[in-house]
Amino acid sequence: MDFLSIIGVLLGFSAIIGGNLLGGGEITALINMHAMVIVVGGTLGATLLQFPPRVFFRSLRILIWIFKPQNFQLKKQIEKIVRWSTLARKEGLLGLESVIDMEKDNFSRKGLQLLVDGSEPEVIRECLEVELSTKEHLDMQAARVFESMGGYSPTIGIIGAVIGLIHVMQHLANPELLGSGIATAFVATIYGVGLANLLFIPIANKLKSHIFLASQAREMVIEGISSIAEGENPRNIELKLSGFLLENND
Known part of the structure; x- marks a missing residue:
């Protein structure tokens, strides 16, 4: 959490x-419900118009990362890759077949399967990098959904303010009706700017940081599996992968 x-x-x-x-x-x-409908509805409408369904629904699925981020445990992943390397040196690449079914991560499982199938290191790296690039692009697009909402909501808030002022102008002869128009005008601006700076933009930036960590973890898997395919020493693989560790991890 x-x-x-x-x-x-x-x-x-x-x-x-x-x-x-x-x-x-x-x-x-x-x-003010009038202001809320204008800002939230207008922002959501503009966002739905900008992004395809696949990207929009992906953004809803990864929203959970804000409060429950993915735990990549890079140190444990390095230890696992070193064990794979040691097993491969002792029993050959086919000895990793038993590991594939036990591996929960789909990305790592795909790399192991390519390794067991005897693919060349360059082929393994290319296949995994294509999947990494595709997934990173989709997740970044999903994060930009909230970034775009952060750009739209202040403008929609201004539209709400103008609508409120129009109501004020229409009821200048009835002072008792001026209050609701003025309230909508100012509260809509607060909603638009507040939602952008307190929710949408921070959410987008935090999601981007999680996407970066996810890509880093997958890059480490690519490097590790490619190194196993090249027959590198487990100790050398461990030293190489330790460069992926950040100071704030684990």
Whole structure:
């Protein structure tokens, strides 16, 4: 569980609401369904228009990474690759057949299968890099869904503000009707800018960081399996893969 994400969301919205209360405002002043419909509906509509269904639904699936990120455990993965290398040197590449069925990661399993099938190191690397590139591209497109929402929502908020001002102009002769128009105008702007800077843009950037870590883990698998195919010493493979470890991992 990523507690920083939870704290960040709570702290961000609490700061807005708390600041409003400290300034003598009321929570109800920040609640306006007209503004919410305009900003959320308009932002979602523009986003659906921009992205194909595959990318949009992918963005919903990876949203969970914000609060429950993937745990790649690079050190344990290196240890596993070294064990594969040791087994291959003792029993040959066919000795890795028993490992394939036990491997849970589809990407690693594909690499092992190519290895057992006797593919050349260059072929193994090319096949895995194609899959890595494709998956990284799809995930980055999914992250850009939220990035785009962060760009649209402030503008939609301005549209909501203009709509509210239009209502104000239409009811200048009826002062009792001016309040709702003015409220929609200002609250729509708050919703648009707030959602962009407290949710959409931070979510997009955090997803990009997770995608980078995922790509790094797969690059390590590619390098490890290719090294096994080339017959490198397990100790050398371990030293080579240790370069993938970041200071903040594990």
